[in-house]
Amino acid sequence: xxxxxxxxxxxxxxxxxxxxxxxxxxxxxxxxxxxxxxxxxxxxxxxxxxxxxxxxxxxxxxxxxxxxxxxxxxxxxxxxxxxxxxxxxxxxxxxxxxxxxxxxxxxxxxxxxxxxxxxxxxxxxxxxxxxxxxxxxxxxxxxxxxxxxxxxxxxxxxxxx
Amino acid sequence: xxxxxxxxxxxxxxxxxxxxxxxxxxxxxxxxxxxxxxxxxxxxxxxxxxxxxxxxxxxxxxxxxxxxxxxxxxxxxxxxxxxxxxxxxxxxxxxxxxxxxxxxxxxxxxxxxxxxxxxxxxxxxxxxxxxxxxxxxxxxxxxxxxxxxxxxxxxxxxxxxxxxxxxxxxxxxxxxxxxxxxxxxxxxxxxxxxxxxxxxxxxxxxxxxxxxxxxxxxxxxxxxxxxxxxxxxxxxxxxxxxxxxxxxxxxxxxxxxxxxxxxxxxxxxxxxxxxxxxxxxxxxxxxxxxxxxxxxxxxxxxxxxxxxxxxxxxxxxxxxxxxxxxxxxxxxxxxxxxxxxxxxxxxxxxxxxxxxxxxxxxxxxxxxxxxxxxxxxxxxxxxxxxxxxxxxxxxxxxxxxxxxxxxxxxxxxxxxxxxxxxxxxxxxxxxxxxxxxxxxxxxxxxxxxxxxxxxxxxxxxxxxxxxxxxxxxxxxxxxxxxxxxxxxxxxxxxxxxxxxxxxxx
Numbered sequence: 277x278x279x280x281x282x283x284x285x286x287x288x289x290x291x292x293x294x295x296x297x298x299x300x301x302x303x304x305x306x307x308x309x310x311x312x313x314x315x316x317x318x319x320x321x322x323x324x325x326x327x328x329x330x331x332x333x334x335x336x337x338x339x340x341x342x343x344x345x346x347x348x349x350x351x352x353x354x355x356x357x358x359x360x361x362x363x364x365x366x367x368x369x370x371x372x373x374x375x376x377x378x379x380x381x382x383x384x385x386x387x388x389x390x391x392x393x394x395x396x397x398x399x400x401x402x403x404x405x406x407x408x409x410x411x412x413x414x415x416x417x418x419x420x421x422x423x424x425x426x427x428x429x430x431x432x433x434x435x436x437x
Numbered sequence: 438x439x440x441x442x443x444x445x446x447x448x449x450x451x452x453x454x455x456x457x458x459x460x461x462x463x464x465x466x467x468x469x470x471x472x473x474x475x476x477x478x479x480x481x482x483x484x485x486x487x488x489x490x491x492x493x494x495x496x497x498x499x500x501x502x503x504x505x506x507x508x509x510x511x512x513x514x515x516x517x518x519x520x521x522x523x524x525x526x527x528x529x530x531x532x533x534x535x536x537x538x539x540x541x542x543x544x545x546x547x548x549x550x551x552x553x554x555x556x557x558x559x560x561x562x563x564x565x566x567x568x569x570x571x572x573x574x575x576x577x578x579x580x581x582x583x584x585x586x587x588x589x590x591x592x593x594x595x596x597x598x599x600x601x602x603x604x605x606x607x608x609x610x611x612x613x614x615x616x617x618x619x620x621x622x623x624x625x626x627x628x629x630x631x632x633x634x635x636x637x638x639x640x641x642x643x644x645x646x647x648x649x650x651x652x653x654x655x656x657x658x659x660x661x662x663x664x665x666x667x668x669x670x671x672x673x674x675x676x677x678x679x680x681x682x683x684x685x686x687x688x689x690x691x692x693x694x695x696x697x698x699x700x701x702x703x704x705x706x707x708x709x710x711x712x713x714x715x716x717x718x719x720x721x722x723x724x725x726x727x728x729x730x731x732x733x734x735x736x737x738x739x740x741x742x743x744x745x746x747x748x749x750x751x752x753x754x755x756x757x758x759x760x761x762x763x764x765x766x767x768x769x770x771x772x773x774x775x776x777x778x779x780x781x782x783x784x785x786x787x788x789x790x791x792x793x794x795x796x797x798x799x800x801x802x803x804x805x806x807x808x809x810x811x812x813x814x815x816x817x818x819x820x821x822x823x824x825x826x827x828x829x830x831x832x833x834x835x836x837x838x839x840x841x842x843x844x845x846x847x848x849x850x851x852x853x854x855x856x857x858x859x860x861x862x863x864x865x866x867x868x869x870x871x872x873x874x875x876x877x878x879x880x881x882x883x884x885x886x887x888x889x890x891x892x893x894x895x896x897x898x899x900x901x902x903x904x905x906x907x908x909x910x911x912x913x914x915x916x917x918x919x920x921x922x923x924x925x926x927x928x929x930x931x932x933x934x935x936x937x938x939x940x941x942x
Contacts, residue, residue: 286871290614290871294614301621304636308633308635309631309633311631311633313897313901315893315896315897315901316630316893316894316896316897318628318630318631318633318635319635320892320893321620321624321888321889321892321893322621322624322635322636324892325617325620325621325624328617329614329617332610332613332614332617335610336610339930365669366667366668369666369667369669370663370666370667370866373663373666373667374663374863377659377838377859377862378859380838380842381842381855381856381859382856385842385852385855386852390839394839397835397838397839398835398836398839401835401838402831402832402835405666405831405835406831407829407831407832407835408829408831408832416832420836420839421839424836424839424840424843428843428847432493432495432496433496434492434493434495434843434847435846435847435850436843436846437842437843437846437852437855
């Protein structure tokens with residue numbers, strides 16, 4: 277029951293998003309410069325894509341509404357369901373792991389040396405995942421960070437970020 | 438006739454000399470072993486491995502790069518059978534059908550022989566696909582040479598429509614949506630005709646467009662890492678391996694199945710974006726219906742195992758046929774191979790026969806060496822590979838993240854590409870969770886520029902009319918095929934909806 281509910285609710289949301297995206301593409305493409313004729317203008321193909329996305333959005337919306345998606349969406353966004361979703365161990369793990377990646381990619385890389393950034397990322401991720409003991413965690417993180425950096429920089433001659 | 442044959446033979450000879458030269462043979466063997474290891478570890482796929490390794494080939498010569506990538510490709514597709522058989526978790530999605538019979542055989546203590554049969558079946562499958570690649574590609578070159586703008590536009594649309602239709606277990610609509618999203622992604626950046634910035638919002642980084650490799654690494658690397666790490670399920674390994682080499686009678690029994698599956702796998706491989714997993718499932722289904730012992734499929738049948746395992750490897754050669762003739766990859770790993778050879782200045786398509794006439798044979802001979810290496814090392818490494826399956830994924834997967842970062846960065850030496858990779862990774866993860874397939878997205882990004890330019894030019898040549906298309910037989914066939922795929926896809930969607938509505942809740 278809950279899986280079907282989730283599917284129809286996600287279909288409804290996707291339908292709305294696709295319709296909005298399609299309209300945006302149409303508006304944006306019509307505002308692009310026309311050099312000779314609209315048929316070879318830069319906005320022509322995005323315009324066609326906009327129409328296609330609108331059609332897909334409508335098909336999804338109609339299908340999901342017929343499948344009872346409005347009630348399913350309301351149920352999905354009920355407070356208890358939202359709390360359950362956020363407390364779900366899988367969702368929590370993905371959010372936290374993605375956060376570590378965000379810090380690594382947007383916060384550390386390019387600001388400190390790649391090997392140090394990688395070491396910090398690995399230590400924290402292994403610690404969170406309880407991958408191994410603390411001592412092994414530090415050893416594996418140091419070795420991995422140094423080996424990856426050295427192999428790419430000196431063996432494969434690839435510049436590090 | 439004789440002259441043409443002699444010419445092709447000379448080209449084959451020169452390609453074989455390159456492929457068998459040093460260090461190519463050595464690189465092929467090492468890469469095949471590496472591919473086997475990668476494929477065996479659940480969560481590491483052939484596509485992910487190729488996406489990460491593309492940038493390593495920058496400094497290599499073309500023949501070495503081809504040896505490296507094809508070795509990994511062949512090894513990784515076969516490697517998936519170890520974990521499918523021993524732990525009931527396919528190392529790669531293409532080995533999912535293998536697990537049905539393989540794991541039951543392993544539980545009966547015949548895991549070693551099941552792996553042996555799987556490796557021999559993979560060998561037969563790849564061999565058949567190489568033969569088809571060699572003999573069919575020259576004919577397709579000739580057909581592709583007659584392609585005009587309409588045909589290129591329609592083949593691009595056909596590619597994502599058929600890929601969207603086949604690659605999703607949900608409704609085909611989801612596959613098509615993702616395919617057209619790929620088309621949109623390819624629109625970002627400077628327009629190829631007027632250099633007009635599209636969807637760049639004043640960003641200089643976006644003017645260069647979304648680079649293919651960072652997007653691919655994100656979709657197949659980051660999203661895969663998140664998918665694997667989200668679960669905290671340990672798996673148990675069947676420790677009874679038994680003997681590895683199958684009996685002669687066993688090989689004899691599965692040979693006809695393997696040959697049939699080889700042709701099925703090659704055929705499905707040649708369908709744009711379809712991929713190894715679809716080939717394995719279709720072949721398994723056909724095998725079950727055609728076999729005298731079909732009732733034993735799913736209960737520990739060597740024939741069932743061979744049906745799936747032959748077809749997924751046969752897909753490799755098949756996927757190279759549209760890739761070399763039309764620049765349309767037949768599977769996601771083939772898309773990575775396409776991106777890699779672009780970096781080396783090879784432009785697949787009908788002109789490849791004129792510009793780099795020996796490239797077809799270089800690909801075929803390298804595949805042959807990789808296939809032979811896969812057979813030998815696959816059988817030799819069976820026992821150590823069972824130990825590889827015990828690798829802690831909670832250590833392995835985080836270590837791959839820095840590799841994805843370097844892989845995304847190395848191409849243009851631009852931090853922006855790392856950001857693109859991460860965004861595509863998250864997007865890929867969300868889409869996967871909602872049952873949207875990833876293969877059409879990749880195909881859309883690759884074929885988007887062709888579709889855009891060909892469509893605009895075709896319409897300009899016809900002064901806005903589509904009537905010139907009616908005088909082009911290949912174009913009409915493609916058009917009819919697209920309409921047919923659309924109608925059958927819509928019908929399937931309705932059927933699926935009715936079935937799910939009728940299911941007890």
